[in-house]
Amino acid sequence: MLDRSDPEGEITKAAAAYSNWGRWGEDDVLGTVNFIDEAKRREGAALVRQGVSFSLSQSFDTNGPQKGWRRRTNPVHTMTDTGLDAVHGGQGFPHGFGGADDVIAMPLQCSTQWDGLGHIFDHGNAWNGRRADRVVTSEGDLVTGIEHMAPHIAGRGVLLDVGRVIGTDGELPDGFAITEQHLTATVEAHGVTLGTGDIVCVRTGQLARARRDGWGDYAGGPAPGLSFTTAGWLHRTEIAAIATDTWGFEVRPNEFEDAFQPLHQVVIPNMGLLIGEMWNFEALAEHCATDGVYEFWLTAAPLPVTGAVGSPVNPIAVK
Amino acid sequence: MLDRSDPEGEITKAAAAYSNWGRWGEDDVLGTVNFIDEAKRREGAALVRQGVSFSLSQSFDTNGPQKGWRRRTNPVHTMTDTGLDAVHGGQGFPHGFGGADDVIAMPLQCSTQWDGLGHIFDHGNAWNGRRADRVVTSEGDLVTGIEHMAPHIAGRGVLLDVGRVIGTDGELPDGFAITEQHLTATVEAHGVTLGTGDIVCVRTGQLARARRDGWGDYAGGPAPGLSFTTAGWLHRTEIAAIATDTWGFEVRPNEFEDAFQPLHQVVIPNMGLLIGEMWNFEALAEHCATDGVYEFWLTAAPLPVTGAVGSPVNPIAVK
Amino acid sequence: MLDRSDPEGEITKAAAAYSNWGRWGEDDVLGTVNFIDEAKRREGAALVRQGVSFSLSQSFDTNGPQKGWRRRTNPVHTMTDTGLDAVHGGQGFPHGFGGADDVIAMPLQCSTQWDGLGHIFDHGNAWNGRRADRVVTSEGDLVTGIEHMAPHIAGRGVLLDVGRVIGTDGELPDGFAITEQHLTATVEAHGVTLGTGDIVCVRTGQLARARRDGWGDYAGGPAPGLSFTTAGWLHRTEIAAIATDTWGFEVRPNEFEDAFQPLHQVVIPNMGLLIGEMWNFEALAEHCATDGVYEFWLTAAPLPVTGAVGSPVNPIAVK
């Protein structure tokens, strides 16, 4: 049982118990993404039975949920050329050519995202036992920048719609801690298997609620999410990655008095686990609920921004 | 034969001859992406024989080739939190939690990209006969924003390494116009087929040259690329999309006196063709040259920035 | 009396009555800034009796009042180098040299600002009778960009602390319309004169209220401000510029059913009046209340961003 009054102790215990340091060599920069091998990709490709594809991304625009906490804002998209300029202005191109072009300014983790291995540290340690101050400076992540993951994140995806299986009307309430039992029950309810190298998608239903009721405190406030106690399961299952439809992956408030994202603190720097947040499973989940198939091919390619500690992503599931 | 002295006439002829307006209905916002159907995805998934994956993306950082033409700059990536702050600063998190976070400011087409349907206009017309000033305003692309393509761009990819087949030492020189004959010869040399819904990757080798010699005028200067005369082939083959490893897709200088990207002007607003630029085929091409297999599963998911006329992309090829 | 039910008519009347088109020639790009002449500057400089200086600027950071309306966000300031990098990182400079550096992404009118002459249009007309679509394109303000004002905005400043004179506890309530009578009464109460070329600072006290109670709807919500009926006074007095401590200069809600900033619509494109918003008069007003002197030397230099329709500004008053 989790000692809610001893976050320091629990975190330390889990960090040690579920560490993957050195598992893939001292120079490793991929963490659990290493679990995706060619066999896994062949397995994932075979899951394309119909050929229907789904985007698991939310929108990227100023109508997002971010409130500016630690300068996490919504993206600002502006045009450097428009159709108005082309038709009514003097763009200066010959023979009727016209163009529109645009720019963006945004936090890399403002919407649907991967957390990079340089995103979270535990007592000054980053993934694979490196000191955090040797990894991420003002230049960026000099060692485990998300660009290293650029070719790899494609394989077998599994949707665990905990919201539908455990929740009410398809939604788990804010503050609901998803335990290993909930995950296992959902796996069984879906009739899927889960194994090494899989990319797990956990739907809580909070995004559906936010879309109906308004963002509210979706960004940073109370939310359903993984219990701290799932650290062992995350480690034992050898999944390559896991993503939720929430802002912060783990249950909020966190399960300790005075803690901050303790599960992140265990699984990213110690386990090297690839975590995704703010994914959108609504269309995929609807399809899976209809045909009962909860496994699929999944590509979730980060944008290889050099030295980034996170990346926006538009994950594509194909069934 | 192309009348090099009559760009206006040639563009008008091709625009009419190769128009797809109305082909998918007057409300269509996808253009040739419509050619990717479920059968095509099943066909593409079956091409995953080995399970090896390749990123077809260039880097995203300030060392890119952009020179600021029309405010097309290289991305600027900055940190809002670092490992230095976590270890030596006062981040204020409890129990040894530390974090790094980052932001980016960049043109959506600064590096590996898709051109959206709102990117290019022909005499004030955008895709599907809409007037450009009704499509793209300062708010963005109100009709054919690239977010509409978010779920779809996944299917069968084909690499046409024209650089290796036609070029010298794997590279076509700047100014080399790739004609239908070159494309067909490359298809045959590779022993592939090409058909409706395919995503075609055309390697010129210019990126390899730039990486060896320095960027120079890679961004906007002379380059190998598709001849204006390939418009018919692009239309007839019913490919879904096509991407090159160059800045501007078509041969530069363009094949007319006083013109600007005339092939773009024909194929984007009139044909609704999805065009990609600044892709990186080096690793994929090496593998294809070795095993002789030039077809693969390809996912190239745009970031669904609302109202965007282009998008950065990290395309993933799996063989 | 203002016909509150006929905004269209009232705006048209005032626009015609208070037009300055052609007053300074058909090529003019400065508007009422033209009223600041060398005599006025000599007059202003003579007001430096003590030598005490005041900044009339609010802060520029993410804690500002902006809520993202029409992409008006708060500024985002990030570091490209820090003291942490200098001390603990590997900046790579010799002999103990270390540095910090930073960037910003922000709307030009996110905080203390000048509205440029290209900021507001009336029925498609910009300042001096130019058609707005010939003035401001996606490239920016091609004619009246704020860079033209760069050298000029320095002269005699006058504080009208309407909040103290007319308000309660130094503050006017939201929705309070400041009329010509209020302005005149304040001028008299302060024992100042007002004339051609002066830069007028109108303190409502709303900023003080926001600082005490929280921003709330400071950005775009109800506010004290100038009545639409002051258009004649603004024109007749021949002031060079006027600034308030509010987001929107004029009273909000505006004094018509279904209108949007009608005073702006009259005075910027028709009168060519230079308007400032979100200034901070608290320290200056305290000093003026103490020594009874409400006139001073004022420099309010816009940042000459080429083609800008507004500018951040740190106005400096010296008494």
Place this chain on the structure above:
Amino acid sequence: MLDRSDPEGEITKAAAAYSNWGRWGEDDVLGTVNFIDEAKRREGAALVRQGVSFSLSQSFDTNGPQKGWRRRTNPVHTMTDTGLDAVHGGQGFPHGFGGADDVIAMPLQCSTQWDGLGHIFDHGNAWNGRRADRVVTSEGDLVTGIEHMAPHIAGRGVLLDVGRVIGTDGELPDGFAITEQHLTATVEAHGVTLGTGDIVCVRTGQLARARRDGWGDYAGGPAPGLSFTTAGWLHRTEIAAIATDTWGFEVRPNEFEDAFQPLHQVVIPNMGLLIGEMWNFEALAEHCATDGVYEFWLTAAPLPVTGAVGSPVNPIAVK
């Protein structure tokens, strides 16, 4: 005589000899700006004899000299609304109201600027003996942010047109080291005095050369500028601030083998000197050369970006 082979020794000597640590108390955050007192401002205001004003700012746009060194880029200015939208689009405002609005993304030191006290460190020390890692983190300058200077930088300005007095055709060549002798000779040639609290403007003429010949390596390359040996003069004269029309203030290449901006390293963290760069003295210098008066009122107000280590500035000189 400067020992060119011993930068470490020379820097250490000068840093100790010219330190102002503690001069204004251990909590000081203003450095030499403290030298500007009310008497100095009265003195400066009396220099407004004519009432003519000059902007000493360069432009802020993508046509600037920055090349991306350490992510120092040129500003990118984009529109969120234009006159084209107002006239031809559907902005949605009532009664003929139309608007244009804009944003900017830029390094704070991309053009005419002040260097903040948090910009440069000497062996891990910042201004007033604070450790640099306690001063500037990823949050910004927590102690000496340029916002502290917001009200103060207004007073007596002096132009030293070394380019005209010492140079050829008004320009000093790149690599020309301006010594104390050159400065004194220029002071005498201009018939001015120089004293405590003055803001000194040093014109080298390099900007004029760049405007004629193109930017070239204006940003970071060889340039005329202050000799390292002027550190004593800078300290002894008790000037409040000094600015040049060059990118890097001091002569480049620097006067040591293998050094980087050693004069900065002495004068900013040790002396607390306010340094400006990339100013534009062309119009002012022309006027001064004509009327022989080289002193004036000067306001150079930084933009109070919270925690900034530098700021863009549009300095206004009035004679």
